Amino acid sequence: MSAIEDREQAAFIDLSNAVSSADAVKLLEEYLEDSNLLTAPGSLIDINTGKLLLTPGVLSKIKTVSKRFGINIETLYSDVPQTQQSALDEGLFVRRFPPKPVAFSPKNFVAKTLKDLDLPFETLAEPTFQKAEPLSKLSVTLGDGRLEAVAQQPTSLETVFYKQTLRSGQVLEASGNIVIVGDAHSGSEILADGDIIIWGFLGGIAHAGRHGKVDAEIRALRIEAVQLRIGNHIARRPDRLFKNLKKQRGPEVARVRGGEIQIFEDTIER
Amino acid sequence: MAAKTESRVIVVTSGKGGVGKTTSTANIGAGLARMGYKVVLIDTDIGLRNLDILMGLENRIVYNIVDVVEDRCKLAQALVKDKRMPNLCLLPAAQTRDKSALTPEQMQSVVTELKKEHDFILIDSPAGIEQGFQNAVAAASEAIVVATPEMSSVRDADRIIGLLETKEEIKHYKLILNRVRPDMMKTNDMMDVDDVLEILSVRLLGIIPEDQNIIISTNRGEPVVLREGDKMPKATLAYRNIASRISGEDIPFLDFDTPVPWMEKVKNLFRFGAA
Numbered sequence: 001m002s003a004i005e006d007r008e009q010a011a012f013i014d015l016s017n018a019v020s021s022a023d024a025v026k027l028l029e030e031y032l033e034d035s036n037l038l039t040a041p042g043s044l045i046d047i048n049t050g051k052l053l054l055t056p057g058v059l060s061k062i063k064t065v066s067k068r069f070g071i072n073i074e075t076l077y078s079d080v081p082q083t084q085q086s087a088l089d090e091g092l093f094v095r096r097f098p099p100k101p102v103a104f105s106p107k108n109f110v111a112k113t114l115k116d117l118d119l120p121f122e123t124l125a126e127p128t129f130q131k132a133e134p135l136s137k138l139s140v141t142l143g144d145g146r147l148e149a150v151a152q153q154p155t156s157l158e159t160v161f162y163k164q165t166l167r168s169g170q171v172l173e174a175s176g177n178i179v180i181v182g183d184a185h186s187g188s189e190i191l192a193d194g195d196i197i198i199w200g201f202l203g204g205i206a207h208a209g210r211h212g213k214v215d216a217e218i219r220a221l222r223i224e225a226v227q228l229r230i231g232n233h234i235a236r237r238p239d240r241l242f243k244n245l246k247k248q249r250g251p252e253v254a255r256v257r258g259g260e261i262q263i264f265e266d267t268i269e270r
Numbered sequence: 271m272a273a274k275t276e277s278r279v280i281v282v283t284s285g286k287g288g289v290g291k292t293t294s295t296a297n298i299g300a301g302l303a304r305m306g307y308k309v310v311l312i313d314t315d316i317g318l319r320n321l322d323i324l325m326g327l328e329n330r331i332v333y334n335i336v337d338v339v340e341d342r343c344k345l346a347q348a349l350v351k352d353k354r355m356p357n358l359c360l361l362p363a364a365q366t367r368d369k370s371a372l373t374p375e376q377m378q379s380v381v382t383e384l385k386k387e388h389d390f391i392l393i394d395s396p397a398g399i400e401q402g403f404q405n406a407v408a409a410a411s412e413a414i415v416v417a418t419p420e421m422s423s424v425r426d427a428d429r430i431i432g433l434l435e436t437k438e439e440i441k442h443y444k445l446i447l448n449r450v451r452p453d454m455m456k457t458n459d460m461m462d463v464d465d466v467l468e469i470l471s472v473r474l475l476g477i478i479p480e481d482q483n484i485i486i487s488t489n490r491g492e493p494v495v496l497r498e499g500d501k502m503p504k505a506t507l508a509y510r511n512i513a514s515r516i517s518g519e520d521i522p523f524l525d526f527d528t529p530v531p532w533m534e535k536v537k538n539l540f541r542f543g544a545a
């Protein structure tokens with residue numbers, strides 16, 4: 001990977017609303033623990049410390065914490081000359097104005113199943129709603145009227161289109177697939193027996209394949225859902241999301257892989 | 271802790287919206303949990319829930335109180351454990367329903383169940399005096415009225431106190447005066463604490479100063495009462511004191527007097543010289 005690509009991958013961590021330097025270190029630790037975005041050793045992060053006055057001691061602590069997670073600091077943004085000088089002394093690359101946020105990027109969402117949440121969701125996955133008609137019988141009748149074969153073949157689920165923004169408190173429910181042209185805000189719920197496709201941003205709860213179809217998928221231009229549920233699997237958003245300022249990602253898709261929900265960049269090749 | 275005494279059920283209410291009911295519920299609850307009590311917070315603001323966000327637990331909600339009363343899950347499954355303290359949990363409201371999804375009787379049976387396990391049950395009431403409020407107070411035996419030092423808030427608090435007094439089950443109620451600005455009180459630009467207490471003829475539980483740390487905490491999902499360190503915000507101290515008072519300790523009210531600005535000191539000096 002070239003240096004330029006590396007720079008494009010750097011995630012941005014904003015510590016500027018920390019109330020003290022100790023709090024800034026604590027925040028950084030929490031960010032790194034909460035999100036598994038940067039699992040690859042040697043990943044780069046940019047840190048914004050805003051108006052915080054940080055001593056060389058604190059900055060070296062910040063470096064140590066990052067090292068512990070196998071992460072290197074690429075750029076440190078600061079408005080304070082003393083902090084800038086201390087950071088330079090610590091061998092950090094310093095800039096003054098942090099870039100404006102453009103997008104969140106939860107590449108590797110906290111993909112966990114229910115056991116992490118300590119909730120017996122899987123045992124409770126019994127549908128409380130009307131079961132969709134998942135199967136139809138295909139009969140082959142021979143000339144003498146004898147029923148020769150009875151095969152079962154899934155029918156394709158019907159698809160519902162919704163061309164509007166789904167707002168907090170609104171629920172969209174279908175016994176098939178759902179396509180939303182618009183955003184699904186935090187606080188909204190989408191419940192589908194089949195797939196969910198959102199031509200926009202997904203911020204609420206999406207439950208695809210809710211009657212046990214674990215190969216159902218959830219697609220959106222950006223997935224930042226509070227929770228994702230596929231079949232009887234559930235994943236929650238990390239407590240802190242990394243803001244990736246430099247790279248606008250393509251569409252994202254959530255699938256069940258290896259027993260847990262994972263989010264992938266949605267590419268053409270499958 | 272000694273053998274479990276009778277658990278206390280406290281509703282936090284105000285009449286007017288936006289005066290700090292949810293903030294107070296989150297902070298008093300976390301404050302009591304910090305002292306070692308087993309605490310459960312109930313959000314009764316169905317359709318407009320916020321307590322989960324203030325607690326930073328939004329992403330952990332699978333079931334809510336409406337699921338419990340409609341028998342889609344057991345009560346224990348709907349309780350969201352706090353990520354910081356094991357003795358604190360939240361019973362969230364449903365976001366996709368409205369206040370009619372719950373009745374006072376259902377509320378009472380949920381609270382009866384919760385009493386078995388918890389020392390304190392704090393109920394966050396929605397704004398208004400309609401069904402949401404009725405649900406919230408139905409199971410409570412104590413009330414905390416939150417008001418800010420503004421006429422509109424004080425009038426609504428008065429209305430709420432009137433309603434609380436008609437409820438036999440509510441044994442007593444106290445006031446939290448929120449968003450207090452001592453500097454404005456000094457210059458008579460804001461009703462002072464005594465004015466409000468006189469108008470409402472109510473006992474004071476605590477005074478919370480206006481503090482930007484509250485906004486920071488709300489957005490981070492970390493109750494301000496849990497801040498630690500040498501530079502603790504005033505609001506942190508104020509909420510800790512309230513939690514201590516609820517638990518029975520006798521704690522004097524905070525003095526929020528701000529130091530006199532330097533320029534004022536100089537002016538006063540000259541005034542003195544001239545006299």
